[in-house]
Amino acid sequence: MSEQTNTIGHAIDRVDGRLKVMGHAKYAAEFANTDVVHAVLVQSTIAAGTILAIDALVARSMPGVIDVITAENAEKLHKAPEIQQAISFPLLQSNEVLFNGQHIAIVVADSLQQAQEAAATVVVRYRPQDAVTSMEGRDGDQRKPSKKLNGKFEIDSATGDFSSAFEAAPVKISATYKTPVEHHNPMEPHATIAAWSGDKLKVWTATQGISGTQQTLAGFFGLAENDVTVICPFVGGGFGSKGNTWTPVTLAAMAARHVKRRVKLEITREQMFFSNGYRPQTRQALKLAADRDGKLLALRHDGVIATAMPGAGEFAEPVALISRMLYACPNISTSHRLIDINQSLPTYMRGPGEASGSFALESGMDELAVALDMDPVALRMRNLIDSDASEGKPFASKPLAECYTKAAEAFGWSRRTPAPRSMKNGRMLVGMGMATTSYPTNRMKASAEVAMLQDGTVIVRCGTQDLGTGTYTTMAQVAAAELGVSPDRVRVELGDSRLPKAPVSGGSMTTASVLPAVQEAATAVREALFDMALKAKGDQWHNLDRTALTLDNGAVVGPNSQLGITDLLAQASLPSLSRKVEATPSDEADTFSRHAFGAQFAEVHVDPDFGTVRVKRWVGAFDVGRVINAKTARSQLIGGIVFGIGMALMEETRTDRASGRFANANIADYLIPVSADIPDINTIFVETGDPITTRLGVKGIGELPTVGAAAAIANAVYHATGKRIRDLPIRLDKVMA
Amino acid sequence: MTDLNPTRRTVLCAVAGMSVLPDVPQNALAQTPPSHTALSVTLRINGADIARPIEVRTTLLEFLREQTALTGTKKGCDQGSCGACTVHIDGHRVVSCLTLAARCQGHEVTTIEGLAQGDVLHPMQAAFVAHDGMQCGYCTPGQVMSAVALVKEGHTGTDDEIREWMSGNLCRCGAYPNIVAAIRDVADHTPARG
Ligand code: FES
Ligand code: FES
Numbered sequence: 069m070s071e072q073t074n075t076i077g078h079a080i081d082r083v084d085g086r087l088k089v090m091g092h093a094k095y096a097a098e099f100a101n102t103d104v105v106h107a108v109l110v111q112s113t114i115a116a117g118t119i120l121a122i123d124a125l126v127a128r129s130m131p132g133v134i135d136v137i138t139a140e141n142a143e144k145l146h147k148a149p150e151i152q153q154a155i156s157f158p159l160l161q162s163n164e165v166l167f168n169g170q171h172i173a174i175v176v177a178d179s180l181q182q183a184q185e186a187a188a189t190v191v192v193r194y195r196p197q198d199a200v201t202s203m204e205g206r207d208g209d210q211r212k213p214s215k216k217l218n219g220k221f222e223i224d225s226a227t228g229d230f231s232s233a234f235e236a237a238p239v240k241i242s243a244t245y246k247t248p249v250e251h252h253n254p255m256e257p258h259a260t261i262a263a264w265s266g267d268k269l270k271v272w273t274a275t276q277g278i279s280g281t282q283q284t285l286a287g288f289f290g291l292a293e294n295d296v297t298v299i300c301p302f303v304g305g306g307f308g309s310k311g312n313t314w315t316p317v318t319l320a321a322m323a324a325r326h327v328k329r330r331v332k333l334e335i336t337r338e339q340m341f342f343s344n345g346y347r348p349q350t351r352q353a354l355k356l357a358a359d360r361d362g363k364l365l366a367l368r369h370d371g372v373i374a375t376a377m378p379g380a381g382e383f384a385e386p387v388a389l390i391s392r393m394l395y396a397c398p399n400i401s402t403s404h405r406l407i408d409i410n411q412s413l414p415t416y417m418r419g420p421g422e423a424s425g426s427f428a429l430e431s432g433m434d435e436l437a438v439a440l441d442m443d444p445v446a447l448r449m450r451n452l453i454d455s456d457a458s459e460g461k462p463f464a465s466k467p468l469a470e471c472y473t474k475a476a477e478a479f480g481w482s483r484r485t486p487a488p489r490s491m492k493n494g495r496m497l498v499g500m501g502m503a504t505t506s507y508p509t510n511r512m513k514a515s516a517e518v519a520m521l522q523d524g525t526v527i528v529r530c531g532t533q534d535l536g537t538g539t540y541t542t543m544a545q546v547a548a549a550e551l552g553v554s555p556d557r558v559r560v561e562l563g564d565s566r567l568p569k570a571p572v573s574g575g576s577m578t579t580a581s582v583l584p585a586v587q588e589a590a591t592a593v594r595e596a597l598f599d600m601a602l603k604a605k606g607d608q609w610h611n612l613d614r615t616a617l618t619l620d621n622g623a624v625v626g627p628n629s630q631l632g633i634t635d636l637l638a639q640a641s642l643p644s645l646s647r648k649v650e651a652t653p654s655d656e657a658d659t660f661s662r663h664a665f666g667a668q669f670a671e672v673h674v675d676p677d678f679g680t681v682r683v684k685r686w687v688g689a690f691d692v693g694r695v696i697n698a699k700t701a702r703s704q705l706i707g708g709i710v711f712g713i714g715m716a717l718m719e720e721t722r723t724d725r726a727s728g729r730f731a732n733a734n735i736a737d738y739l740i741p742v743s744a745d746i747p748d749i750n751t752i753f754v755e756t757g758d759p760i761t762t763r764l765g766v767k768g769i770g771e772l773p774t775v776g777a778a779a780a781i782a783n784a785v786y787h788a789t790g791k792r793i794r795d796l797p798i799r800l801d802k803v804m805a
Numbered sequence: 806m807t808d809l810n811p812t813r814r815t816v817l818c819a820v821a822g823m824s825v826l827p828d829v830p831q832n833a834l835a836q837t838p839p840s841h842t843a844l845s846v847t848l849r850i851n852g853a854d855i856a857r858p859i860e861v862r863t864t865l866l867e868f869l870r871e872q873t874a875l876t877g878t879k880k881g882c883d884q885g886s887c888g889a890c891t892v893h894i895d896g897h898r899v900v901s902c903l904t905l906a907a908r909c910q911g912h913e914v915t916t917i918e919g920l921a922q923g924d925v926l927h928p929m930q931a932a933f934v935a936h937d938g939m940q941c942g943y944c945t946p947g948q949v950m951s952a953v954a955l956v957k958e959g960h961t962g963t964d965d966e967i968r969e970w971m972s973g974n975l976c977r978c979g980a981y982p983n984i985v986a987a988i989r990d991v992a993d994h995t996p997a998r999g
Pocket of ligand 2: 255305536939942943976978979
């Protein structure tokens with residue numbers, strides 16, 4: 069195959085880049101804008117209690133207002149399907165209020181402005197109850213999660229005997245780390261346009277999982293799955309917030325059925341803080357013990373996590389999973405406990421579990437290195453392990469040592485002098501810190517269809533999503549490589565529930581799930597073309613070994629001659645040749661523990677007088693398996709680090725204790741990194757492949773670069789200042805305190 | 806730009822003051838419902854005149870997204886804090902969510918759709934593609950519009966200067982380093998002003 073058709077691993081341009089820079093990529097709110105009426109949500113202003121009455125007389129009388137929907141006149145929905153994506157509260161099915169900001173009414177009007185104005189006039193009378201608005205002081209209410217973590221991991225774990233090992237160990241640390249509520253804040257607010265025709269529902273919605281949305285809506289409205297169509301060709305960022313089918317999606321469909329019109333429901337930036345999950349607040353107690361050479365002897369990680377009141381669902385951030393598998397340690401004990409509070413339901417957010425959990429574990433490892441007077445990289449090297457002790461399985465691949473070495477060298481770690489406050493740049497205190505990252509390599513079954521048209525165009529169809537991760541591009545590359553065409557001859561169709569089914573784009577699993585399906589379907593098309601060519605060439609290619617054939621630029625190429633695909637298909641009177649394949653992970657894969665790894669190195673400058681922390685340099689080396697597209701992969705790694713820098717230094721959603729309301733619910737007061745906060749970022753691919761998970765060797769890299777980032781910065785801040793900050797975000801007041 | 810200064814907020818207050826807002830719900834039916842004068846406006850957008858009847862409080866962003874098919878301009882916050890809605894008015898960058906449509910009459914509005922010459926991308930658009938200055942693409946139109954203006958403003962002396970002057974455009978995907986590289990590329994190939 070020539071270079072031009074096999075672009076696997078190359079840095080080719082994103083195939084949807086042109087559409088995006090021209091403003092022609094269409095997001096959910098931008099479809100079907102004619103003949104659409106607008107819905108606006110009214111939210112509760114108390115955190116707990118009962119709605120006694122909603123007075124919408126004024127709203128209903130205002131110009132353009134079509135109706136106001138409350139629990140009084142809303143349709144009764146069917147029971148939610150038993151899938152994690154189906155969020156069933158609040159859907160106007162009762163008068164119960166479980167959190168402040170809860171959706172309690174929908175105003176539908178001809179224009180958005182009319183709906184907004186009318187919504188502001190709705191008057192609600194409540195019978196308030198005492199609300200739990202913080203996990204502080206609620207330790208007596210700690211409870212076990214009701215389900216396994218992420219659906220499959222034990223809530224608690226114990227190997228060996230932590231207590232006696234910790235007791236007897238010569239060097240130990242014990243500390244508590246805190247992480248705040250953080251919101252995903254993708255730039256595209258969640259939006260849905262819902263249209264009914266008879267008993268068939270079509271929605272254009274911003275989602276990371278079109279199939280989950282389809283199933284959820286079919287369930288709530290008692291429809292067959294095929295009667296619900298979900299369209300989402302572009303997602304303006306998700307980071308976990310668009311993984312579930314949050315209630316505004318269902319509410320939009322309810323409103324559309326209620327007013328018998330096509331309804332658009334775009335939630336506001338402020339409502340994004342109450343409507344689609346967040347990373348929950350955690351408090352994590354960590355104990356580490358080692359011998360004098362730095363060999364870990366005992367590790368204990370206990371997470372206490374805030375979650376919603378049971379009526380609003382349950383989410384348990386699995387913070388301690390990473391402590392079960394990252395290092396060699398004979399005595400490990402972990403636990404997860406929840407505290408219910410009157411807040412909306414938290415959910416997965418980039419690096420769920422690992423991002424918060426690694427802040428504790430990797431800060432703790434740094435504290436242990438200090439206690440041992442040992443280099444932090446050397447400490448981690450000393451505790452490498454080839455197998456996952458928690459699962460009793462070998463790792464499918466684990467080039468972590470190489471990640472440490474490559475990143476340390478590129479970073480210039482050897483120039484670091486270990487003592488805190490020992491490095492300066494002018495007035496600035498210089499700090500260098502590092503941390504390990506790891507995230508599971510997930511894969512689920514996925515289907516794809518690949519078609520070769522007579523004119524040599526290839527069509528790839530798969531009901532997956534592209535959140536900006538490069539899925540359109542990598543799908544085109546894989547099909548092109550198999551079929552000997554240039555990627556620009558491949559047209560990718562995704563984001564439509566009528567396409568072959570694929571899993572939710574979450575858990576960093578899209579590449580590992582979808583590309584094998586595309587590859588297998590394309591291989592099947594190629595083999596079918598070979599069959600046709602062998603038959604057409606008759607005696608000439610008689611007895612030819614098919615491995616002697618290749619597909620290149622629109623022809624089946626054999627020894628001494630070739631056969632154009634156009635002719636081949638025309639002779640067979642086929643306008644196109646297509647194959648559909650469902651690709652499933654192998655049973656063998658289950659006998660391995662599958663994770664990606666990496667090493668994060670950060671340099672910060674801290675102002676000694678003001679406590680301001682600036683990240684000045686970043687080097688990350690990541691076990692990416694195998695890179696499909698060097699350009700989009702690098703972008704994803706950089707983006708994940710930027711996300712982690714935000715987590716470390718700025719992000720925190722604060723709750724007003726009196727009302728239980730998120731107080732900084734806008735994107736000016738909820739700080740996320742801007743361009744001026746982000747230094748040069750050097751990302752290194754460590755490509756040793758993963759032969760177990762997929763034939764392509766890929767590992768998911770969406771979450772990996774966020775994990776460990778906050779600890780790397782906290783460790784760098786300690787090195788710069790001698791101050792250990794165990795409470796995110798690391799703001800100047802904590803540095804100066 | 807002085808004549809564009811009134812923000813949506815100040816005008817909304819003025820509108821609210823003029824109309825009768827139903828703050829006593831039980832008397833509501835006896836009150837006059839608020840009426841928002843419909844205006845007929847003609848805006849010059851990407852070189853074409855577009856005439857529409859609008860409510861006075863309609864922002865330029867809503868005008869573009871809801872009343873024309875120009876959805877390339879994005880709504881990220883509707884509060885002036887994210888830059889996703891950045892367009893040019895008479896060549897200057899402004900956030901269209903804080904700009905009233907009615908105030909744009911007599912001015913040249915350029916949106917992301919007006920940047921390319923037919924199929925030929927503007928150099929900044931081409932640089933964003935080449936440097937992968939995007940992921941999800943939602944902030945991208947605003948970033949590109951800001952970047953084009955920033956080069957004209959002459960804020961490309963150093964990469965830090967670019968970072969500073971691009972900091973009104975949020976990108977949650979974290980494409981910042983690639984965006985800086987794209988702008989640097991264009992700036993280095995743009996003759997200095999004057
Ligand atoms: S939408 Fe205008 S600044 Fe965010
Ligand atoms: S590319 Fe997604 S927000 Fe910038």
